[in-house]
Amino acid sequence: MAIPAQKYDVFQAIADPTRRHLLQLLGDQEMPVTAISSHFPMSRTAVSKHLRILAEAGLVKERKVGRETRYRLEAEPLLELKRWLSFYERYWENKLNVLKRFVEQDDDTTELIFNPLKVVDPDK
């Protein structure tokens, strides 16, 4: 089985504001393309292309229903982003500690405060 040669990864997929808006919209419910595109100031075809990019990154799933193609959010690939981000938490926390400030109410934050030397290679 060959590697999918995935053209768009999560980082690229979320780089575009339109695509972030799409993810937000699809969080609520599965929607067909025309309904989705009514929320955007561009053609249905353009929105469709963005959806395909999101699908390539695994961030949405499509389902054919009659003549419609319905899309829904698929959030798991964002875990890669979260993992990447966690590598950098200690940096901004050090800075914030200097300023004697706390960005609280987050389990991961707490964990890193107590394990400040835990380091993971952020990319791949």
Added chain:
Amino acid sequence: MAIPAQKYDVFQAIADPTRRHLLQLLGDQEMPVTAISSHFPMSRTAVSKHLRILAEAGLVKERKVGRETRYRLEAEPLLELKRWLSFYERYWENKLNVLKRFVEQDDDTTELIFNPLKVVDPDK
């Protein structure tokens, strides 16, 4: 004082693998441009451009020392990313719960779990 008209935001800045590599490299220490560029298979000028993009997004700071320009990581802007991400945590967490409890056979339950109510506007 005019608004900087920031051309590159954090999302765009981290979309490029070279720039993510740069952030990783600069986490360890402040470095001058030539030393940085020795880690990349491209010209110093190209690396310099990437650094400027990162600087525009606030992810690195530069400091002139003699004839050198030294760069260091500035992690705070990644907090915006963390905040954006946190909106989607409940989606993948719900999905993981579904898998954990083996309740995927029930379509109604799955529907509700997959499409929870919107709470916070994730973008801006």
Added chain:
DNA sequence: ATTATACGAAACCATTTGGTTTCGTGTCAA
């Protein structure tokens, strides 16, 4: 004083990106 080093600016280039319009096809409705 001269030469070498570190760097940015500028011009340039190929490819990618984000959009458009047009057209073909499958599906639903009258």
Added chain:
DNA sequence: TTGACACGAAACCAAATGGTTTCGTATAAT
């Protein structure tokens, strides 16, 4: 069966992106 609707594919386009090379200038070293 005849439209109307939902959609993707394809061709096309301007602008952005990621790279190059060349050159000028400030600083450091000899």
